[in-house]
Amino acid sequence: MRNLAQLPPGARARIDGFGSGLRPEVGRRLRELGFVDGDVVRCVRRAPFGGPRVYAVSGAAFALEMHVAAHVLLGPADGDDGSRG
């Protein structure tokens, strides 16, 4: 199954749950910020030195460390469905 860390800059995908390795309170915060099941997320860009990546979700941009992004699971490849993400 694909995860958010594998999403290349510029691509969109639909979120499909969280990996079991993520601490519950971190998962909760990610959902509060907009990383909700079924929502579209877009990878905006990567930071230098393999640092955090920037993702756009629910009208805002967030930087996530790669090993956090790896716990956000993605559904099958998704084109632009007109959803703002």
Add this chain to the structure above:
Amino acid sequence: MTAHAAERADVLLVGNPNSGKSLLFSRLTGIAQKVANYPGVTTEVRSGHAGGLVIHDYPGIYSLEPLTLDERVAIERLEKALADPATRAIVCVLDATRLERSLYLLLELLPRARAVHVPVIAAVNVIDELVGPSARLDLPGLSAAVGCHFIGVSAKTGEGLDRLRGTLDHLDREPPWDERCVVPGSIEERKRLARRLSRAYGPRDDVLLRSQERIDRVFLSTWLGLPVFAVVMAVLFQAIFTWAAPLMALVKDGVTATGGWVGGLLPAGLAHDFAQDAVFAGIGAFLTFVPQIFILFLIIGALEDSGYLARAAVLLHRPLGWFGLSGRSFLPLLSGHACAIPAMMAARTIESPRRRLITVMVIPFTSCSARLPIYALLIGGFIPAVSLVHGLVGLQGVVFAGVYVFGITNALLASAVLDRLTRKRMGGGRLADAPFVVELPPYRVPGVMPIVVAAASRSWSFVRRAAPVIFSVVVVVWFLGYFPNGKGHLDQSWLAGLGHWLEPVFAPMGADWKSGVGIVSSFVAREVFVGTMGTLNGLQDAGTQLGQLSTQLQLGGMGLAAALALLFFYATSLQCASTLVVMRKETGSSRAPVLAFVSMTTFAYVGAVVTFHLARALGAG
């Protein structure tokens, strides 16, 4: 609302980080603000008056479930305030350009406020940025759908503020809750409701997100990101040294003039000597570097409000990670250059407890402004004023910059060591650490007045905390130097006795008994060193006469090697009682401050001894 809670009327200002909440607070309350707790960017609750109301500005939060320590503190205080009968209303600040995300917090807050019958007013901020064809904001629609009062405001232009004030002045006219508006219980449902509301009543497009991405292409780019960061930092440090100079001169002159005036009023004798040498010399040496702290707070405020601080954290997250730190360690380490105390408080924003501990422990290595007068004294007096690279830079300036780089290097190396030491004990592995999640706010031009007001109130709060400690030390040193034989007989004083007794300890680093006394007295607060040395060398106001003092030191036999050793010592030792107290409070045990104190002081002493002998061997006097 009960009638007997009538004396005080509190309004709580709540909102997401970067919602423009602080600017709105400044607009509502004017310049008279009070900072609760130590000043710092994200950890304080500020209070101010607006009409008959007291407005409390809470730190920005994303939800009522905390993830980091600063959020936990903020949310606990907020919940306590909610239960307080003096609380009359909550103003929840929303960002009109990020309505969906802002609405989430409002939806979470509403049921809590309803439970205690406190009305919530939604202030939709930054409406001035809603322009163009996609701009839309249906406030009546939102009010009807959510069941609370929505008011469009712009803290920047002042639009809508009168309506907000009017609403706050007549809270008794707020309509009762519309019971038909039910707020869902789960995160997903609240999130979906926020999206539905934002799509039905809010702006139609994310114009800001696109423009912000264009700017990020430069600031977060692989090739330009770091050079831009280096330029920003260079401007910051340049500003601290050059912009602060006229302000520092002003403070100096003011204190000297006041001291002279008061001294003239008093008859010669004990009272006169005390006022002149202890009170004004001591306060003067401390107050002269407050302008630098003010300018640092000013620039940090501007960087935060512009949105760049979050980018710097993202940019530096990986490089700092090599030393066991987080991107969020950047702000504390930067603030440490003003004062370690607010810097340690700022470390509360670091999600990982382990990285937070490491950051707090290494902050004292960064060259805080209390060290500045000492650097100025030693570098100005002992490093030759020759120019390098065809007059482009001076040797003194290079050494100055070198001491700062030395401090940062020490902090990073100490982090790497602590990272190794704590990895196993604190459950190790990067997964056990709380992760790095940072919002990238829109870029905005920061407002001048709010930043100035916030920097001023933060500086003032710092002065209020630090001044009593420094003043007490100066008085004790003066007392020991004045008695038993009075002014002009320092060499027979109790202080001289203490100095001679300690001389063998400091002799290996080339320090005489006067420097020894200076060093010992500065273990309470290092900023007293210059004042103490002034007292010991018979100068009334050493803080304002650095040049004269360094001449005195040279006449007293101090050479370049001893000056370099002192420089090393002050750059690396932990001489600040307040830092140790706050470190204990912030880490929850005495182990961190004891370890930091012992290791840093040992390192400083050994390093100073080595520096002295090395410099001597290389031919320095």
